[in-house]
Amino acid sequence: MSESIKIKVTDLIGSPLCISAEDGQKVFDKVAKLLSERKSVTVSFENATMLISLFLNVAIGQLYDSFSEEAIRAQLKVEGLSSDDMELLKRVVDNAKRYYSNKESYDNAWLEEDDNEE
Amino acid sequence: MKLNLGTIRSDLSGFNGISNIAKQTKDSFLDSIELNFSYCSFFEANMAAPLYSVIARLRDELNDVSISNMQSRVETILRKNRFLNVFNQPKLIDYNQTTLPFKIFKLTAGEQFNDYLNRYMKGKGIPTMSKALTKRFRQSLLEIFLNAAIHSESGLGIFVCGQFYPQKHRLDFTISDAGIGIRENVRRYTRRKVNSCNAIKWALAEGHTTKSGSQPGGLGLKLLKDFVRLNQGKLQIVSNFAYYEFNADGESCDKMDYSFPGTCVNIEINTMDTNSYCLSSELNSNDIF
Numbered sequence: 001m002s003e004s005i006k007i008k009v010t011d012l013i014g015s016p017l018c019i020s021a022e023d024g025q026k027v028f029d030k031v032a033k034l035l036s037e038r039k040s041v042t043v044s045f046e047n048a049t050m051l052i053s054l055f056l057n058v059a060i061g062q063l064y065d066s067f068s069e070e071a072i073r074a075q076l077k078v079e080g081l082s083s084d085d086m087e088l089l090k091r092v093v094d095n096a097k098r099y100y101s102n103k104e105s106y107d108n109a110w111l112e113e114d115d116n117e118e
Numbered sequence: 119m120k121l122n123l124g125t126i127r128s129d130l131s132g133f134n135g136i137s138n139i140a141k142q143t144k145d146s147f148l149d150s151i152e153l154n155f156s157y158c159s160f161f162e163a164n165m166a167a168p169l170y171s172v173i174a175r176l177r178d179e180l181n182d183v184s185i186s187n188m189q190s191r192v193e194t195i196l197r198k199n200r201f202l203n204v205f206n207q208p209k210l211i212d213y214n215q216t217t218l219p220f221k222i223f224k225l226t227a228g229e230q231f232n233d234y235l236n237r238y239m240k241g242k243g244i245p246t247m248s249k250a251l252t253k254r255f256r257q258s259l260l261e262i263f264l265n266a267a268i269h270s271e272s273g274l275g276i277f278v279c280g281q282f283y284p285q286k287h288r289l290d291f292t293i294s295d296a297g298i299g300i301r302e303n304v305r306r307y308t309r310r311k312v313n314s315c316n317a318i319k320w321a322l323a324e325g326h327t328t329k330s331g332s333q334p335g336g337l338g339l340k341l342l343k344d345f346v347r348l349n350q351g352k353l354q355i356v357s358n359f360a361y362y363e364f365n366a367d368g369e370s371c372d373k374m375d376y377s378f379p380g381t382c383v384n385i386e387i388n389t390m391d392t393n394s395y396c397l398s399s400e401l402n403s404n405d406i407f
Binding site for chain 1: 228229232250253254256257260261264265268324334335336337338341395396400401402403404405406407
């Protein structure tokens with residue numbers, strides 16, 4: 001496979017804060033395009049000072065809707081994350097895998113109706 | 119219209135008191151509304167945020183909202199945290215710097231909210247917390263803020279404030295909106311007539327989100343709860359008729375007498391916490407994907 005293309009997140013979104021869904025979408029759009037072209041991608045979080053799950057859900061978690069686990073594992077790498085942020089990313093990824101593997105039942109699980117409160 | 123406000127603490131009774139104001143003014147339009155504080159002997163500073171959820175809605179309906187008969191002790195608290203600025207009263211200098219002042223943010227102001235935390239989490243009265251605790255706390259606050267921005271559907275903004283209690287080693291921070299509430303979000307998404315408490319429980323389960331489009335989500339509140347559990351802090355979520363609390367004794371959800379018009383999240387942390395908040399193993403890309 002060709003050399004990995006590096007996406008510098010803070011340069012792309014113009015901020016060290018990886019917090020908003022809009023910025024997460026910018027990262028997703030770039031990564032998804034490159035993955036679909038079968039390129040190898042390294043997402044670099046170097047210089048990021050804040051990272052939250054909401055951003056990662058959009059930027060990375062959403063990839064599992066369009067790409068297989070195998071393709072993502074083979075083509076995608078991340079760098080520049082502290083060990084606790086890697087842990088956060090792991091939770092986001094595990095959550096995304098579960099979500100896309102069984103979306104319907106995930107959303108409708110166990111919700112009981114009870115409207116008599118007003 | 120003159121309405122009485124009693125003592126307001128960050129508990130079920132306090133949120134009921136604030137929600138009662140909302141109920142009594144539900145149909146007010148172009149009216150004059152006086153909030154009478156003469157029966158209010160104490161007002162916990164962080165409750166300024168949910169009170170403003172009610173006031174913001176009233177102002178949006180072009181009502182003229184005023185306050186009266188505030189006891190000096192309460193006035194001191196609310197001038198120090200700058201809440202009374204919204205009634206054109208000057209701020210009082212917080213010499214102890216234990217206050218994170220009341221502020222109204224636009225929904226798109228996530229970065230400004232981060233700047234606010236940078237500025238006020240360093241007050242001389244705010245304790246030096248471990249690096250790991252500071253990071254997790256700020257991550258949690260940003261998750262709540264950004265969630266409010268996505269889900270509240272309210273143009274009225276997001277209202278925040280915080281207070282440090284040095285003797286108790288506790289820091290409270292409250293984020294409130296005047297939006298559609300968690301129940302309405304869950305009802306629209308699941309198309310089921312769920313009540314307010316069940317809606318909050320649903321939203322707290324890992325992976326549940328009402329975010330539109332095909333995106334996973336729903337980790338923010340779960341992460342918040344995990345953090346509060348490890349920190350031995352307290353989490354309160356109030357939306358519509360639900361008063362949810364999670365603390366060291368467990369979790370409970372009580373039905374309130376009146377509906378809170380929006381969503382309010384209060385997080386109280388133990389500032390003496392020295393947890394590392396990190397697993398010992400180092401993860402790499404191969405472990406994650």
